[in-house]
Amino acid sequence: MNIDIRFDFQRRERIGLLEAIWGADKSVDQLKRLSEEVLSKKEVVFITRITSEKANCLLERYQDARFYQDAKCLIIGQNFKKFITTKKVGIVAGGSSDLAVTLEAKLALEIHGVSCKSFIDVGVAGLHRLMSQLEEINKYDVLIVCAGMEGALATVVGGLLPQPIIAVPISVGYGVGKNGETALNSMLSSCSPGIAVMNIDNGYGAAMAALRLLRVFPRKFFISYRFLVDFLSIN
């Protein structure tokens, strides 16, 4: 039962984004097979949600693998096709429990060549913590706001600053806030206008959305698309 795996290597060409490997549901064997394939194309391997156990197995095998324990991410090789941009992304987070998601977003941006900085523990229960860093935060071009619990941080930041805001609900809390759905719904219902929301804990996705926003990638149109149009309208 040998199953072929079709990695989306054209994604970078098509929409400028690297495909990450979701490590949570995969065995070490599957991760190794996928890594081999990616490395054989001279691409960089970026694995998210990987446990220490699985990471150690890969660290043994690949000398240039780096494991970021707090981010639960592992990177093998280097990304030689980084974007060149002076735009910077600020990542604002409500508490230290949001750390893993925050760092996943940070790594995903840095591997594409985008500079970014984290602002941790600026939750709104003590508003002075946010306020004392507001001027610094305002210097960043795109803001990723990570928050668990009731997710009010996105509303407060969105009401004070004019940047694009990508909100990431975090599955931190207990009771009704346990799995991040309260933060998610809170961000979607925010009374601050124009806040765009990602799936719960989706740090990597927030980074990808930020990359789209920075518009560093040329918007060429693939010739194959044009042919498709012609043929589809004939039939």
Add this chain to the structure above:
Amino acid sequence: MNIDIRFDFQRRERIGLLEAIWGADKSVDQLKRLSEEVLSKKEVVFITRITSEKANCLLERYQDARFYQDAKCLIIGQNFKKFITTKKVGIVAGGSSDLAVTLEAKLALEIHGVSCKSFIDVGVAGLHRLMSQLEEINKYDVLIVCAGMEGALATVVGGLLPQPIIAVPISVGYGVGKNGETALNSMLSSCSPGIAVMNIDNGYGAAMAALRLLRVFPRKFFISYRFLVDFLSIN
């Protein structure tokens, strides 16, 4: 099919609170019958969630009835047993859409003789609106915070001021915030400590909780309770 109705007239004696009549599910006939019974005991009638149509029917019949359209409440007669307290309640609300619930709470407090003031449209999307009234709000002894959408107002107020905070989620919004559950869960998950929460749109309940907090009512112990204890432990 004549059904007796047993109104809880002893509630005021027992826990100091007037029983309100929930008008939403009752017909004009039922409301009239209940009002008659309450008035015959020399008590004040306080009906919540009553439509203009039903209210008008009662206004025709009772000369001293007053209908508060924005609050959807109707009061017949006067409450001669008001409490005497100098403590005041502040009602803080996120938007003008929260008006009906806010006013229901206000009327319920005033009918018990407690002075209170509303602070409307101090939502956190524009933080300056709240900040500019913060010193005034701080003068009140108990705070009722009403908010729909993502309900972040409770978190921000609770993080800035030390008073008891009774949060009331409002069923205002659309999509995931439509029925008030997002505001409810947000308030329950608040990262500001010690915020106590009422059911969605429960302005009357918030007023009753505030009355309990003001502790204006003497905590006597009913002799019947004591007898019950004795007899139950014999058996």
Add this chain to the structure above:
Amino acid sequence: MNIDIRFDFQRRERIGLLEAIWGADKSVDQLKRLSEEVLSKKEVVFITRITSEKANCLLERYQDARFYQDAKCLIIGQNFKKFITTKKVGIVAGGSSDLAVTLEAKLALEIHGVSCKSFIDVGVAGLHRLMSQLEEINKYDVLIVCAGMEGALATVVGGLLPQPIIAVPISVGYGVGKNGETALNSMLSSCSPGIAVMNIDNGYGAAMAALRLLRVFPRKFFISYRFLVDFLSIN
């Protein structure tokens, strides 16, 4: 019971966005009072989710009011502080049932001076409809994708084009897809990376997110924020 309403007139100064009036929960009286206040500040009135009945009442009173029935929006006056930008927004929609939300977003963008175009009925059940317009869609700088039912349109567009994508789930459908939650969750779970999602039916919010992305508004830092920082850190 005269209640003051505090409109957030500083929002435009602070984050560059006009505050819209949510018409669904407000009476004609409330809408008139709010409109008066906005017009007295020489600002434009933008009301969303307004019924024909309420709209007609306002049309009678304000000569320069315009009602857009399909968009369920009403505008009074003109926005003299439009942004100057050559960037354009494309609005892609799955079916004609998504029309109202699509047009709400379009009007909200145009009132801020941003040019945009709608691409309706390009749902993925017949992929050729999308494909035949893909080259044209690719010319737009930011894409708003509106879809009800299973919301797969966002995934397909996001997988083909590199622009920032703001997905708006629509409450169109029946059974499990009735209220738009399936489209919402589908967009949040999209396997295409970097898709940012708005609340169900939130066309206005999507427009505001697009405005933030276009970054036409200067990111100045308010002096009051700076003072706040100093004082908060002293205490």
Add this chain to the structure above:
Amino acid sequence: MNIDIRFDFQRRERIGLLEAIWGADKSVDQLKRLSEEVLSKKEVVFITRITSEKANCLLERYQDARFYQDAKCLIIGQNFKKFITTKKVGIVAGGSSDLAVTLEAKLALEIHGVSCKSFIDVGVAGLHRLMSQLEEINKYDVLIVCAGMEGALATVVGGLLPQPIIAVPISVGYGVGKNGETALNSMLSSCSPGIAVMNIDNGYGAAMAALRLLRVFPRKFFISYRFLVDFLSIN
């Protein structure tokens, strides 16, 4: 406390389908007892959702047992009553995380004598992967489409090809897509017409539905049914 177990051995006679043993909730002891009973009737044992640990216990005992680790299935003995059909089933899957369910369906079909082929990693985020295999997929008579996340694959395939489509939502993802409900609801709400849906992760069920569709089993009417009719109408 000896409990009799009544296996449905007549199912094959009645509706042409083999009864599988759901291994997830059963102990090794229960699995052994059930296997004994099935084997004593000269039938083949087909256990789904079985862990490696449980499987090893059974492998030790039965020489002709085969364990398919990726499919989490174990088979003991051979099915001598396979159907004879030239019809083939294609199994299309969005990602390698859908592998277990895909293989469960494949085994369940093959054990009944139906030929089938898997098409893995043809997810719609990179549409070219599906398109490049579309002609090949079109050669199959019934299509089983497995997808997690937002499950858009079923909509795209259903919009392009005319075959019967059995969609299986997979419990792969995180946040709102975590347990497969988003994929399920998405498939049920598909804008492509005529897509029939199975329970989350129900690969075996999809295979059984495919067998029903292939109509390889003669539709005789049991005499007992007819008697039942007579007697029931007498009473």
Add this chain to the structure above:
Amino acid sequence: MNIDIRFDFQRRERIGLLEAIWGADKSVDQLKRLSEEVLSKKEVVFITRITSEKANCLLERYQDARFYQDAKCLIIGQNFKKFITTKKVGIVAGGSSDLAVTLEAKLALEIHGVSCKSFIDVGVAGLHRLMSQLEEINKYDVLIVCAGMEGALATVVGGLLPQPIIAVPISVGYGVGKNGETALNSMLSSCSPGIAVMNIDNGYGAAMAALRLLRVFPRKFFISYRFLVDFLSIN
């Protein structure tokens, strides 16, 4: 604000199915515009979920329009491209409350030229009603089973007969069964193997699934697909 509507006229060519017009969310004006466009292509108009009021407006305008009140469907013109098949579909329904959905499925099949028969009120609370018709039901090649409440009918039929079974949950009931979700989940969790399920109340969809199963439509492969494959693999 003139919006073009792109009807999927190629659907019949591509997958053999007629596109229905979902009447619930559309105004009479929109229905007329869509009907005009469909009729101009010499196609038959098939509108589902249409109220008597809207239907009457269309009946006035189109002489050959027929309104089926119990089915809430309206048909204009005739379908000259009906399939030729001797296969028949049986529609089994639990109660008379399921009538509208049952008839929608029946009409959708008949308009494509497929013969079918309804078996109403064969609910499992009185099993004799089903049993007395079982032999007759068994003569049909594909079975559509409609049931509200707890939806047990699908399980019982699926356990007795070997045909392909397409289950349609109906939004009939009250309390936890009110909106059809209990019937839906019950059908998805059925202990009878191989039951495929449609969205709640989706009679039209069940008919389309049945059409796919009958495989009356030739599975040609569109040349445009092939070109797409080539070009996509070049890029």
Add this chain to the structure above:
Amino acid sequence: MNIDIRFDFQRRERIGLLEAIWGADKSVDQLKRLSEEVLSKKEVVFITRITSEKANCLLERYQDARFYQDAKCLIIGQNFKKFITTKKVGIVAGGSSDLAVTLEAKLALEIHGVSCKSFIDVGVAGLHRLMSQLEEINKYDVLIVCAGMEGALATVVGGLLPQPIIAVPISVGYGVGKNGETALNSMLSSCSPGIAVMNIDNGYGAAMAALRLLRVFPRKFFISYRFLVDFLSIN
């Protein structure tokens, strides 16, 4: 931090039912302390949902303790106050996965002196299994019906037999049926009239409901209740 525990020893006197100890959330220490207290009152200890590990600790300490592994129940001592009744309870279950709950109900009945018999694996997917035992089942005075998945067994039994039926949904299944809620809602929505439902997996509760139904316990009225009435109406 020594915490007193108040066991409800009067329950047997009051309503005729023994209080069981819910073993799932309690530590071995807590179970021992509770057992000591119960035994010191010459009562029988009945612990439900206890793991083998915890049970072994108690088996070591109490010589007359009996552990029923399949039922996950442990009993210490004997119930000398059993009821004398010739009425019998039949427990009907859909599959062998429902065994634990079935046996918990059986033990709970037997410890009160009520005779009962289990009918396992009579699920409705193969109706003959139920039918072949129907005459035997009909001999029992009260029926407890346990079923997971879609829970249709309760509907079928309730439609055929006139006894009181207590339905227990079981948390067996996967996907939408995983946690027993589908079986629960299905039983509550049953089209067979007069089926009363217990909480998911509540075998003990079903036994208690059966005991109430058998009305073996004399309905005396406690003198303390009467006094309470007098005193409460004085105050």
Add this chain to the structure above:
Amino acid sequence: MNIDIRFDFQRRERIGLLEAIWGADKSVDQLKRLSEEVLSKKEVVFITRITSEKANCLLERYQDARFYQDAKCLIIGQNFKKFITTKKVGIVAGGSSDLAVTLEAKLALEIHGVSCKSFIDVGVAGLHRLMSQLEEINKYDVLIVCAGMEGALATVVGGLLPQPIIAVPISVGYGVGKNGETALNSMLSSCSPGIAVMNIDNGYGAAMAALRLLRVFPRKFFISYRFLVDFLSIN
């Protein structure tokens, strides 16, 4: 499109219960057709959840029809086959808002010849109201407990009295208690043992459950069942 309707006239013979007609989803025409059929068999018509409008249409036509507005029930003709029993049912209800369901249960019992009495407004917020009637309530053989809001009444009654308790959650309340699900889940989770629960607002069902409990109906075994057994085991 003439559809036959198969009423379950054998239900009375089989399980002793009359089939009610659920009036909510049926048109006046359908109700008339069903009534005709029932009356032609010399049976009594019992329609639940019928509006005044529909009821008036039937009152005009049938002279011996009686409409019970508060119960939303209509009865035509008389039930000559009433049971003879001295057992009585007590119906205990939390508030006057539960009236309709309470009366539906009462009528359904009385039409079968069972005597019963309602105890309204004995909610637990003022425990004295329940206590003062407890001795009277204790005289009844089976208790139906109706309660909305948090449904605590079932727990309190079940903890004090030993009778069989059939709990009916009522869809009265607002916010999280709005649709009766809180009362339902509360009753299912009751810490008082042996409380059996019906679907939300299911007064008729509670009456049917009470009838089963009273065991007034002889438990004969239908000969057709026995034949079925024989034949099914042959095949």
Add this chain to the structure above:
Amino acid sequence: MNIDIRFDFQRRERIGLLEAIWGADKSVDQLKRLSEEVLSKKEVVFITRITSEKANCLLERYQDARFYQDAKCLIIGQNFKKFITTKKVGIVAGGSSDLAVTLEAKLALEIHGVSCKSFIDVGVAGLHRLMSQLEEINKYDVLIVCAGMEGALATVVGGLLPQPIIAVPISVGYGVGKNGETALNSMLSSCSPGIAVMNIDNGYGAAMAALRLLRVFPRKFFISYRFLVDFLSIN
């Protein structure tokens, strides 16, 4: 990747409450780093939801650390700034399974210098247990009521006593009551007026709410707030 953590040390100054450390999601390393920082400010460390394993690591390092296993809390150092109040808090709990949350609340109050007492196992299934302690409970100034299952205890206590009531739903139970949501919704929907509710299992939060109610903390207004007001209104 060195991340700064900003502890909210000003919370005590601002709103009088100590910030607790939520131990559930933090590693031993993170707990140590946070403890160091707190201790360096001469503050007391209060960690909630900490496992025995983590606690032991901290006990080894800090001599004056105390671990309260039943409460799952760890305290390091002493709180020298306790309040001086003669007011007392009573904590009433339904069962011994609610112990951990009850004790968390107790410790959180005591560390602030507030005296309190627990009343365990006074659940309403056996009302005499509550009644026999009611007079004692009535002596306390604020009542925290903890209950799992259906949470009816809050309603009964709230109906009998006039104190402020803070209800804490507990995640104890099974089936529909498993995760505490039934108790939560039951408390929010209580028919006893004025009951304020905390998040599920939030013992610490209940203690903080009680502290706010006791109003032992002076309500000074921070000068920074006043400046903020001035500056915000200038801009």
